[in-house]
Amino acid sequence: APSRNTVCSKGRVASDAACCQWFDVLDDIQTNLFDGGECGEEAHESLRLTFHDAIGFSNSAVREGKFGGGGADGSIMAFAQIETNFHANNGVDEIVEEQRPFAIKHKVSFGDFIQFAGAVGVSNCAGGPRIPFFAGRSNNSRPAPDLTVPEPSDSPDTIFARMGDAGFSPIEVVDLLASHTVAAQDHVDGSIPGTPFDSTPSSFDSQFFVETLLTGTLFPGNGSNVGEVLSPLAGEFRLQSDFAIARDSRTACEWQSFITNHNSMVTKFEAVMAKMSVLGHDVRSLVDCSEVIPAPSKAKTTVAHLPAGKSLADVEAACAATPFPTIAADPGPATSVAAVPPS
Numbered sequence: 001a002p003s004r005n006t007v008c009s010k011g012r013v014a015s016d017a018a019c020c021q022w023f024d025v026l027d028d029i030q031t032n033l034f035d036g037g038e039c040g041e042e043a044h045e046s047l048r049l050t051f052h053d054a055i056g057f058s059n060s061a062v063r064e065g066k067f068g069g070g071g072a073d074g075s076i077m078a079f080a081q082i083e084t085n086f087h088a089n090n091g092v093d094e095i096v097e098e099q100r101p102f103a104i105k106h107k108v109s110f111g112d113f114i115q116f117a118g119a120v121g122v123s124n125c126a127g128g129p130r131i132p133f134f135a136g137r138s139n140n141s142r143p144a145p146d147l148t149v150p151e152p153s154d155s156p157d158t159i160f161a162r163m164g165d166a167g168f169s170p171i172e173v174v175d176l177l178a179s180h181t182v183a184a185q186d187h188v189d190g191s192i193p194g195t196p197f198d199s200t201p202s203s204f205d206s207q208f209f210v211e212t213l214l215t216g217t218l219f220p221g222n223g224s225n226v227g228e229v230l231s232p233l234a235g236e237f238r239l240q241s242d243f244a245i246a247r248d249s250r251t252a253c254e255w256q257s258f259i260t261n262h263n264s265m266v267t268k269f270e271a272v273m274a275k276m277s278v279l280g281h282d283v284r285s286l287v288d289c290s291e292v293i294p295a296p297s298k299a300k301t302t303v304a305h306l307p308a309g310k311s312l313a314d315v316e317a318a319c320a321a322t323p324f325p326t327i328a329a330d331p332g333p334a335t336s337v338a339a340v341p342p343s
């Protein structure tokens with residue numbers, strides 16, 4: 001096919017003229033939404049929002065001729081007054097309202113903007129993925145029904161059933177949960193906002209998969225909340241769903257495999273995010289503008305470790321097929337995990 005390469009602003013080259021405007025959106029959000037290209041609170045919330053918009057989709061509803069949500073259609077922004085009141089969407093109203101003016105200013109659809117911002121945000125995380133980006137979603141949507149977004153208090157059976165109805169296998173759920181390596185909670189325990197799920201919330205590394213397998217010893221905040229279980233480190237938060245999926249016989253080996261294979265974790269996350277980002281769309285009706293997504297910086301290290309003060313005896317290995325890998329502990333006394341600062 002003939003090349004349709006087009007030169008856009010600042011000499012950047014796009015595969016299709018329709019992609020040029022996304023370079024300008026990129027410049028704007030890196031400066032004005034992500035605080036100059038950080039993997040901080042807004043990047044984390046933007047990544048979370050890609051999921052909460054897209055997962056409003058149901059294959060069983062499609063088969064029955066009912067409306068089960070339009071997938072990655074921007075409905076969570078268009079109908080924020082409805083969807084952000086769903087219990088599982090607690091807290092997403094903030095990032096929805098922060099993002100909305102950018103989408104309006106650049107005259108792009110809410111569905112496109114949400115997936116773009118999530119892909120750009122996570123590209124700011126060291127060792128992160130470069131998620132493909134497709135543009136051209138319509139700005140017409142209908143509110144998703146409630147109960148499409150999994151809750152941390154849901155069992156693996158319930159989560160796998162819901163995710164299965166949206167087209168994802170249990171293995172793909174694990175792949176998607178690599179997102180929780182750059183993540184913190186604000187609302188499960190509202191008394192400790194910014195409490196991360198691993199010790200390296202700005203780094204897209206395997207620490208989340210290591211640390212979720214350590215024996216839980218403490219609650220970082222005001223005690224047990226719905227959807228919370230004991231965490232292994234002061235200042236770290238553990239979701240019940242992450243705990244259970246890490247140990248479930250259907251998913252434990254995929255979980256453990258990422259501890260020694262950063263490349264596989266990233267590659268599988270890119271693939272499953274590409275799939276999730278176009279839920280509800282025929283990808284042939286969209287334009288591939290993936291070249292606009294920045295290449296993330298390399299990880300400082302791709303060798304997973306145990307936090308200082310822990311040993312292999314603290315690991316609750318759960319993959320029957322493969323022994324837990326021998327990884328070293330950081331030297332020194334036990335430390336606590338710092339919160340992700342608000343911005």
Ligand code: HEM
Binds near residue numbers: 152188
């Ligand atoms: C499969 C079941 C999942 C459950 C039960 C779940 C649950 C949660 C909960 C309860 C929080 C904390 C929210 C808060 O209190 O502020 C959270 C944060 C987060 N989730 Fe998930 N999640 C799931 C899957 C996903 C997926 C598929 C993605 C993205 C692709 C994702 C990305 C994130 C991110 C990035 C954050 C951190 C937000 C921040 O730091 O501000 N999660 N998740």
Ligand SMILES: [Ca+2]
Binds near residue numbers: 206208
């Ligand atoms: Ca991490």
Ligand SMILES: [Mn+2]
Binds near residue numbers: 044185186
């Ligand atoms: Mn947050």
